[in-house]
Amino acid sequence: MRQFVSAFVLGLFVVVMAASCTSTQKVTYFSGTEKGDFNATGTIPESIIQKSDILNITVTSLNPEASIIFNPPIANNMAANAVLPGQNSSAPGSNLGYLVNTDGVIQFPILGNLKAEGLTKNQLRDQIAKEIQARQLLKDPIVTIRFLNFRVTVLGEVARPNVITVPNEKITMLEAIGLAGDLTLYGKRENVMLIRESESKRSVMRINLNNAELFTSPYYYLQSGDIIYVEPNKARVAATTQTRQNLPILISAAGLIATVISIVVR
Secondary structure (H helix, E strand, O other): OOHHHHHHHHHHHHHHHHOOOHHHHHHHHOOOOOOOEEEEOOOOOOOOOOOEEEEEEEEEOOOOOHHHHOOOHHHHHHOOOOOOOOOOOOOOOOOOOOOOOOOOEEEOOEEEHHHHHHHHHHHHHHHHHHHHHHHHOOOEEEEEEOOOOOEEEEOOOOOOOEEOOOOOOOHOOOOHHHHHOEEEEOOOOOOOOEEEEEOEEEEEEEEOOOOOHHHOOOOOOOOOOOEEEEEHHHHHHHHHHHHHHHHHHHHHHHHHHHHHHHHHHH
16 A cells, blocks of 8 residues: 555656656757858848937047047046936037937037937948038048947846846847846747837847757847847746646645555554
8 A cells, every 4th residue: 555655646746747847849949950151141230320329429530639629528438438227418528428319319519410310320420520521620530439328138038137238239149148047948939029129110020049040140130229028938837837836736635645545554
């Protein structure tokens, strides 16, 4: 009889463990991918400047004294001055950079209001340099622009959902997921959502992390403001939740049966 009880408890344990097991194929990235080279996606896509972006802009030339007017001392602070959540500034040359306001423009010294929304950094750079030369303010000016608020967001079934600041303006989808602690066992690797906003339009793409085509995808590199959302596997979560809910009942039932059998044996 005791052997029967032991066998019953062991069988119960096996059933519970089997219910909670997850297919390794479903949690493995790029399963079935063979060794080899993948064609690069080309150059890293340029992020489009949008409203509420904060830009660090510096102007240099062979005449440092004449260039100072475009680079107020406060703007020459380290570009790494972090833009904290909720902080911004529309003042030209502030230590938080140049804010692209609700009209899509920035206020730049001497040049005044400049349209920035919808342009790339290179396009805005060329526009500023052209304006400076057209007004004969500087000869051969060198304009440098970088985002101070380049960040991506990772949400859903990851270990640490987070907003990730990217100081070098270059990050891949895999790097962003890694910085968020990787997907949990319940994340849908075959259907990761990428939300991208550009020119007042939001686009939604679906990415399959089980497919090596990601390496050649135009969405391999992320752009500023991109949002990654990892959907949960509802069936798997529901099954796991149900197992956890029933586990105390099964353990109690097993204990009761063991107690009854021990009394009968006596």
